[in-house]
Amino acid sequence: MRTAVVLLPALAALGAYYVYLPLPGTMSEPWKLMLMDASFRAIQETCNLVHYLRLSHHLTVLNYVIGVLDKLESPSSELVKIQDTQFDGVEVRVFEPSKKEDKALRRSVVYIHGGGWALASARASSYNNLCKIMTESLKAVIVSIEYRLVPKVHFPEPFNDAFRAAKHFLQPDVLAKYSVDPGRIAISGDSAGGNLAAAVCQQLSRDTSVTNKPKLQALIYPVLQAFDFNTPSYRQNMNMPVLPRFVMIKFWIDYFNGNPDFAHSMVINNHTALDVSQAVPYKGHLNWSSLLPSVFKKNYKPVIQTTGKAEILREIPELLDIRASPLLAEKEILQLQPKTYILTCENDVLRDDGVMYAKRLENAGVEVTLDHFEDCFHGCMIFTVWPTDFSAGLRTRESYIKWLDQNL
Known part of the structure; x- marks a missing residue:
């Protein structure tokens, strides 16, 4: 006792x-x-x-x-028809309104789920619920891409899957099959899915064989670069719940099937030090001293190492591939991007990725809506079902869908 x-x-x-x-x-x-x-x-x-x-x-x-643990099924809906199929060999889940009110063509969103390129699924209850609500709210066709995951595959395969599925859907005969208006299609995703969505949009914009281009892209707290892990948001939120800085770096390394021993050097930006010649041409694209407003910069100063580890980029050159890091793209590519929505959260290591991309797109002449939430955290939009239900999830989801409804 x-x-x-x-x-x-x-x-x-x-x-x-x-x-x-x-x-x-x-x-x-x-x-x-x-x-x-x-x-x-x-x-x-x-x-x-x-x-x-x-x-x-x-x-x-x-x-x-x-x-x-994902045993909580989202509520069934008689308003939504769900079909699992394949687009160019890639598994997708298609959500359609059960009733077509008239002969008018419908809007559509191609959605790519998050999870560090390694976790979750288009069939998970969280994403299933999100896509059903989008279908009901927008009366739209939602295509949720089930790309292959790390560690079974590595970069560029998740990107290739997402690109192939999106490109297939954009074909005139496929759009006609689903009664989708070719001029009212958005590409969207959250976190790592936001990374894939941005990269897919960039690739589609340059692909001359694609005649139907996306009207919009909508990126939810996207991860957009592996160049600088000492942006203000990475330092401010390095130990924040859900996605600490070191966990994000390990997701990147696993994505590239790289050496996990590199993680500690990447934390202090040794992979992009001044003596690493491969990184030099990209430094201006991530100059957050000029790309971030003072409210985000706070009192932080850039971390630029004089000498570092060139072997990291020699062994993982994919760190500088714009299909993995869309924020590194040249202005000529950014100019081709569609009207854009970017949702960011204050308490998120990836906040500045989204803010910098918004600024670079604006500088390239693209119309951008930056939707920032002061009290929210990374991943919150999918946390809407008990026991992981947060008011932050409901508010961000409502704001995201409202923007799509007004602009798509």
Whole structure:
């Protein structure tokens, strides 16, 4: 009994220490976020142990656990018809309004899910629910792409899958099959899906064989560059729940099937030091001192190493490939991009990726809406179903769909 009196408070204190994270006072629902993040971290650490013991790849195990936990089916809807099919060999899930009110052609959104190029699925309840709500709200055809995931494949295969599926859908006969207006199509995605959406838009804009170009692109807290991991948002939010800086860097390395030992050097920008010649031509594209407004720069200063590790870019040249890092694209490519919506969250390492891309697109003459949320966090838009339901998810989703409705 005496032992229990000692152990229980000790375990409670240990649990509180594990769960608690210092969060900004403006953060929406902080304790719920801390509890969710503690659960995520516990699962990730278990998966890392399995990886360390060489029993399986940690991302394979993590995705399996996510699938097991994903048992909460989104509410069925008589207003939406769902079909699983393939576009040019790529699996897709197509959401259509069940009833066609007239003979008018419909709007459409090609959606690419997030998850660090390694997690989640177009069939996951979170994305299934999002696409059904989009279909109902917009009375549109939603094509959700089920691209192949890391570690089964690596860059550029997820990009290739997304591009092939989008290009196939844009063919006149396919659009006619789904009664889609060729002039009212958007490409969209969140996080790593936002990365793929931006890269797909850039590729489509340069592909002369594609006659029907997207009218819009809508990027939700997109990851757009692996050049600078010391932007103000990367430093401000380095230990933020859901997506800490080091986790994002490891996602990048896994995406490229690179050496995980490079991670600690990349944290301090050794891969893009001044003596790394491959990186020099791209430095102006990510000069956040000029691309970010003062409200985002705060008191941070650029981290530019004089000497670094050139072997990182020699072994992983894909770090500078614009299909992986759309923010590195030249102005001539950016000028071809469609009207753009970018949603960013203050408490997100990727905030400045989105803000910089918005500015570079504006400088190239593209009309951009930057929709910034001060109290929100990375990934919040898909957290709308109990027990991971957040008001931030509902508010960001509503704002995103409203913009699509007004502009598509």
